[in-house]
Amino acid sequence: MKPSTVLILRTRWVSWACVGLLCLTPLAGAAADREKLLNEPGVYGTFATFSLDEEWAKEDQATRIAYLTVLKGVVEQHREKIAIDLYLMRGLSDHADLMFRAHAAELRDTQQFLVDLQTSHFGKHLKTASIMHGLTKKANYVPGFPDQLKADLKVASEPGPKPYAIVVPIRKSADWWGLDQEKRAAMMQEHTEATLSYLKTVKRKLYHSSGLDDLDFITYFETSELEDFHSLILSLEKVKEFQYTRRFGHPTLLGTAKSLDEIIETLAQ
Numbered sequence: 001m002k003p004s005t006v007l008i009l010r011t012r013w014v015s016w017a018c019v020g021l022l023c024l025t026p027l028a029g030a031a032a033d034r035e036k037l038l039n040e041p042g043v044y045g046t047f048a049t050f051s052l053d054e055e056w057a058k059e060d061q062a063t064r065i066a067y068l069t070v071l072k073g074v075v076e077q078h079r080e081k082i083a084i085d086l087y088l089m090r091g092l093s094d095h096a097d098l099m100f101r102a103h104a105a106e107l108r109d110t111q112q113f114l115v116d117l118q119t120s121h122f123g124k125h126l127k128t129a130s131i132m133h134g135l136t137k138k139a140n141y142v143p144g145f146p147d148q149l150k151a152d153l154k155v156a157s158e159p160g161p162k163p164y165a166i167v168v169p170i171r172k173s174a175d176w177w178g179l180d181q182e183k184r185a186a187m188m189q190e191h192t193e194a195t196l197s198y199l200k201t202v203k204r205k206l207y208h209s210s211g212l213d214d215l216d217f218i219t220y221f222e223t224s225e226l227e228d229f230h231s232l233i234l235s236l237e238k239v240k241e242f243q244y245t246r247r248f249g250h251p252t253l254l255g256t257a258k259s260l261d262e263i264i265e266t267l268a269q
């Protein structure tokens with residue numbers, strides 16, 4: 001794609017989708033119901049991380065802007081069906097430069113997004129670092145917790161930006177899955193009690209991955225207080241349930257939440 005061709009598109013990037021060398025039909029319809037996708041059970045969450053190849057830095061700025069315009073087109077096009085969040089990992093992680101978190105009612109819609117991304121002109125510069133999938137579900141243990149604990153859990157996190165995002169994949173042992181529900185519930189209660197003092201500064205979301213990936217859970221957190229997150233992990237490592245963890249992280253993903261335009265601005269430099 002010639003930069004000049006794409007620069008024309010920059011003035012219309014909200015309404016046109018570009019994939020690779022092709023600029024498709026104008027974008028149709030409203031964005032996906034983000035609120036629903038982020039809050040309801042039965043939604044597929046995908047965490048996809050990518051590094052930019054060495055050739056990226058060698059491209060001149062006009063070409064980089066042209067390719068980033070293509071990125072914008074692909075993301076905007078798929079926002080019709082998928083809730084897409086972006087994170088900058090460059091500078092904080094040696095794992096990847098970029099992370100996409102996609103929530104979709106159908107995993108194949110996320111697949112189509114990632115295929116379009118990777119086959120686009122921008123995607124030619126991307127190397128996949130990792131892709132993980134999980135499913136949101138209704139709480140398994142909370143309904144059986146004492147009323148006071150249930151009420152404590154409802155404490156809203158402090159308002160204001162929580163710029164840091166952390167993703168920790170987890171796999172538990174066969175012993176854990178072999179325990180009866182009552183024993184697991186008691187340990188999850190202890191897990192929950194250990195976290196209460198961090199509810200205000202750490203927001204969390206849980207995805208179930210057994211059977212969809214080589215994991216049992218993807219845990220996702222947002223915070224402005226990384227020190228609190230660090231202390232939270234230390235508290236959880238002391239509870240009995242932690243002894244059933246077989247994989248914690250590997251990788252732990254740390255990045256900052258960014259808008260699409262902020263990502264474009266950073267990568268264009």
Ligand code: HEM
Nearest residue numbers: 139140141142168170188192195198199202204217219232
């Ligand atoms: C503010 C901090 C946190 C709170 C309030 C919290 C609370 C909870 C609650 C209530 C559950 C049970 C959900 C259900 O009923 O199904 C749960 C599950 C879980 N939490 Fe946490 N948690 C926090 C932080 C963490 C952290 C830091 C990790 C690990 C990095 C973690 C890993 C998990 C996992 C893997 C499960 C699923 C366990 C299972 O179903 O076997 N949590 N958490």
